[in-house]
Amino acid sequence: MMDLERNLLGLMTVFKFEARKLLLHKRWMFVVVLAILVGAVMGYSATRQGADIGTASDMLNLLVLTFLLPVMALIYGASMVRNEMDDRSIIQVVTSPLDRRTSYIAYYLALTVVLVILLIIITLVGGLSFMAFNGASGGPELMLAFMAVLCIGAIAYSSLFLVIGLVMKQPLYLGLFYVFVWEYFIGSVPGAVGELTIRHQLQVIASGLTDKGSFVNISGDPTTSLLAMLVMAVILVVVGAFLFREKEIA
Amino acid sequence: MTVIVEATNVSKWYGKVIGLNNFSLKVEGGITGIVGPNGAGKSTLFKILTGNIKANVGDLTVLGQSPWRNPAQLAQIGFCPDYDFLPGEITGREYLRYVGGLHGMSGDKLKARTEEVLELVAMSKDADRNMGGYSKGMKQRLKIAGAMLHDPQMLLLDEPLTGTDPVVRKEIIDLIKDLHAVHGHDVIVSSHVLHEIERMTHRVALIYKGRAVATGDISEIRQLMSNHPHHILVEGNGLIPLAQRLLTMDFTVSVELRPDRRSMVVMVGRSDPFFDSFPGLVKETGSDIARMESMDDDLESVFKYLVG
Numbered sequence: 001m002m003d004l005e006r007n008l009l010g011l012m013t014v015f016k017f018e019a020r021k022l023l024l025h026k027r028w029m030f031v032v033v034l035a036i037l038v039g040a041v042m043g044y045s046a047t048r049q050g051a052d053i054g055t056a057s058d059m060l061n062l063l064v065l066t067f068l069l070p071v072m073a074l075i076y077g078a079s080m081v082r083n084e085m086d087d088r089s090i091i092q093v094v095t096s097p098l099d100r101r102t103s104y105i106a107y108y109l110a111l112t113v114v115l116v117i118l119l120i121i122i123t124l125v126g127g128l129s130f131m132a133f134n135g136a137s138g139g140p141e142l143m144l145a146f147m148a149v150l151c152i153g154a155i156a157y158s159s160l161f162l163v164i165g166l167v168m169k170q171p172l173y174l175g176l177f178y179v180f181v182w183e184y185f186i187g188s189v190p191g192a193v194g195e196l197t198i199r200h201q202l203q204v205i206a207s208g209l210t211d212k213g214s215f216v217n218i219s220g221d222p223t224t225s226l227l228a229m230l231v232m233a234v235i236l237v238v239v240g241a242f243l244f245r246e247k248e249i250a
Numbered sequence: 251m252t253v254i255v256e257a258t259n260v261s262k263w264y265g266k267v268i269g270l271n272n273f274s275l276k277v278e279g280g281i282t283g284i285v286g287p288n289g290a291g292k293s294t295l296f297k298i299l300t301g302n303i304k305a306n307v308g309d310l311t312v313l314g315q316s317p318w319r320n321p322a323q324l325a326q327i328g329f330c331p332d333y334d335f336l337p338g339e340i341t342g343r344e345y346l347r348y349v350g351g352l353h354g355m356s357g358d359k360l361k362a363r364t365e366e367v368l369e370l371v372a373m374s375k376d377a378d379r380n381m382g383g384y385s386k387g388m389k390q391r392l393k394i395a396g397a398m399l400h401d402p403q404m405l406l407l408d409e410p411l412t413g414t415d416p417v418v419r420k421e422i423i424d425l426i427k428d429l430h431a432v433h434g435h436d437v438i439v440s441s442h443v444l445h446e447i448e449r450m451t452h453r454v455a456l457i458y459k460g461r462a463v464a465t466g467d468i469s470e471i472r473q474l475m476s477n478h479p480h481h482i483l484v485e486g487n488g489l490i491p492l493a494q495r496l497l498t499m500d501f502t503v504s505v506e507l508r509p510d511r512r513s514m515v516v517m518v519g520r521s522d523p524f525f526d527s528f529p530g531l532v533k534e535t536g537s538d539i540a541r542m543e544s545m546d547d548d549l550e551s552v553f554k555y556l557v558g
Contacts, residue, residue: 003322005354006353006354009351009354009355009356010351010352010353010354012351013348013351013352014352017348017351021337024339087335088331088333088335089335089336089337091302091329091331091335092335092348092349092352092396093352094300094302095300095302095324095327095329096321096324096349096352096353097321097322097323097324097325097352097353097354098321098352098354099321100321245319246319248302248303248304249297249302249303250264250297250302250303
């Protein structure tokens with residue numbers, strides 16, 4: 001069998017197995033609770049006086065884009081390869097003739113796809129809840145814009161947290177530092193430094209897709225931000241794949 | 251016979267801990283037993299053979315190639331680790347399909363081969379149950395099935411008998427023998443119990459503290475064990491004449507009679523002549539023996555003897 005064919009089959013096998021594992025993990029209860037919370041908060045905010053589609057945009061930005069996206073990517077991504085190395089179940093993958101770089105890409109794709117699915121569900125629950133209690137127009141367009149940004153966000157955050165989980169024994173600490181210290185504190189610094197976060201770049205991309213809510217105040221070129229996110233993700237996945245190939249699995 | 255593994259002066263250390271120390275070994279096809287106490291370096295050897303870790307120094311070839319960063323070679327190797335890594339939430343059959351996919355197998359070929367190996371390890375009946383509910387023996391058999399699914403030339407089985415009851419142990423031993431005799435796989439199997447390995451093969455390598463201290467036919471190893479000094483505890487009544495008689499025998503090094511005169515420790519240079527002549531000496535002296543045991547007839551003491 002040609003190596004390419006074997007690697008493609010292996011990639012699909014790891015992808016399906018890992019995606020299923022992530023989706024069926026008992027963390028799904030945590031995701032259900034989050035979706036209900038987002039739905040409840042969005043529904044409540046829709047009933048407030050003066051609430052409009054801008055309010056929905058700001059709530060989705062606050063709850064999903066800047067909080068749930070990085071937190072879920074951290075929880076799912078940092079533990080993905082790390083847990084398998086710790087419980088040694090990764091042995092099946094690393095003793096198969098599948099190129100380890102291919103396996104790493106399969107892990108990454110599974111993580112990204114699962115995150116996108118879960119975040120889309122949460123966005124739908126939140127958006128539909130808002131629309132149920134508020135007659136403002138533009139809801140479906142806003143949800144579509146957010147879903148697109150969340151896809152790009154999942155691509156970026158997954159690449160970051162997966163590689164952190166690969167190289168660090170306690171990846172959660174660095175991940176939490178990034179999400180809550182770097183993104184929140186450094187991201188609040190005015191000027192160029194404050195723009196060096198995935199969150200800011202995603203908001204710039206979002207501002208190119210919707211002009212609702214506070215996105216109207218975000219400055220920057222959405223195309224440049226999109227390219228920056230994609231280039232960052234590709235670099236991190238390539239680095240992760242290389243490190244995985246070189247890693248000793250004791 | 252073809253050499254399947256050749257290690258020359260291989261060393262592997264983890265920080266200050268040495269896993270393999272100037273390890274040299276040549277393994278030919280067939281079944282070879284790797285025997286050593288816990289922590290001797292058996293698992294480190296398997297990790298190096300499968301390319302999961304890299305030797306710090308030394309030369310190693312597996313089936314003629316270096317295993318490090320050589321995933322294509324793993325198509326010819328099946329590995330069954332000593333620990334439980336099977337995902338509990340899927341069935342045995344689903345697990346084998348997953349393993350087959352990792353090895354580039356699919357469709358009818360994978361389906362047929364899955365049924366074949368399930369039959370071989372006697373797991374067809376339980377293959378649709380979640381593995382979380384499997385017994386230790388069932389898990390071991392399924393791990394072996396996973397290792398042999400892609401029909402590799404060489405199987406590496408790390409402590410496959412650990413934690414199994416005597417019935418399962420016999421089944422696995424028979425299976426391992428068949429893997430070579432019937433199916434033609436070359437098998438390297440490890441254990442810390444020599445007599446378990448002895449039931450599978452006559453070719454063994456003894457590993458101790460990261461070194462291969464003896465290799466060859468098991469009868470040669472047995473001879474080494476027989477020739478190393480033994481301490482034998484004897485308990486009973488009327489031991490004094492027996493002790494006096496034992497001191498006249500050329501295999502006896504010393505006899506230490508304990509103060510209560512109801513037990514003694516006999517040190518012998520060679521154990522076989524002692525055990526052969528002991529019943530006659532007991533009868534001759536009229537001693538009443540209640541209990542007798544070898545105090546150092548275990549692998550640990552053999553290894554200590556072999557490495558000086």
